[in-house]
Amino acid sequence: xxxxxxxxxxxxxxxxxxxxxxxxxxxxxxxxxxxxxxxxxxxxxxxxxxxxxxxxxxxxxxxxxxxxxxxxxxxxxxxxxxxxxxxxxxxxxxxxxxxxxxxxxxxxxxxxxx
Amino acid sequence: xxxxxxxxxxxxxxxxxxxxxxxxxxxxxxxxxxxxxxxxxxxxxxxxxxxxxxxxxxxxxxxxxxxxxxxxxxxxxxxxxxxxxxxxxxxxxxxxxxxxxxxxxxxxxxxxx
Numbered sequence: 001x002x003x004x005x006x007x008x009x010x011x012x013x014x015x016x017x018x019x020x021x022x023x024x025x026x027x028x029x030x031x032x033x034x035x036x037x038x039x040x041x042x043x044x045x046x047x048x049x050x051x052x053x054x055x056x057x058x059x060x061x062x063x064x065x066x067x068x069x070x071x072x073x074x075x076x077x078x079x080x081x082x083x084x085x086x087x088x089x090x091x092x093x094x095x096x097x098x099x100x101x102x103x104x105x106x107x108x109x110x111x112x113x114x
Numbered sequence: 115x116x117x118x119x120x121x122x123x124x125x126x127x128x129x130x131x132x133x134x135x136x137x138x139x140x141x142x143x144x145x146x147x148x149x150x151x152x153x154x155x156x157x158x159x160x161x162x163x164x165x166x167x168x169x170x171x172x173x174x175x176x177x178x179x180x181x182x183x184x185x186x187x188x189x190x191x192x193x194x195x196x197x198x199x200x201x202x203x204x205x206x207x208x209x210x211x212x213x214x215x216x217x218x219x220x221x222x223x224x225x226x227x
Contacts, residue, residue, distance in 0.1 A: 044209075046218075100211055
């Protein structure tokens, strides 16, 4: 079945450091790929998405490129801020049967120190 | 846009009671909503897919008689945890499908004493 493998955390960075969170996937067909962010005690917010190969999703300084050849969707940000501290989830849409289910990675906790 | 409201955000109740959680899409219509459960420091586990006007589809291992789902309108789905017990304590999150992306509520923390 479809699956998402995400780098395990926690990740601790200093403010203005470069961030990469690796995400690879296994899927049949052509899923859409997502990054969601969860702040403490809250639900998930869609950070960015890409729906086909070579698409680049971007938002709030975060970027991720849908790489079909490496089945990857790594999240990057050039300069993190303390406010970026959160848990980040990579996900793919499991479109079997047209249900648009999401399959999530295990999440990566990011802590940014001032 | 694409705001999903989940209520209540926190509930504490005695063992044996039933608890209803509401999930509303505020500015869009959602024929499909999803209910997840999240354990501490873990990922989201899909419990069921809720379709407006039809029965929910439950994931393997989820008790449909325990977790009752109703999706009576295009903007509202409810999850009722019946006869709740301490092992049902968890963080429950709903999402609504809009524009081929899922938009999440802020979650409900359920604590059963």
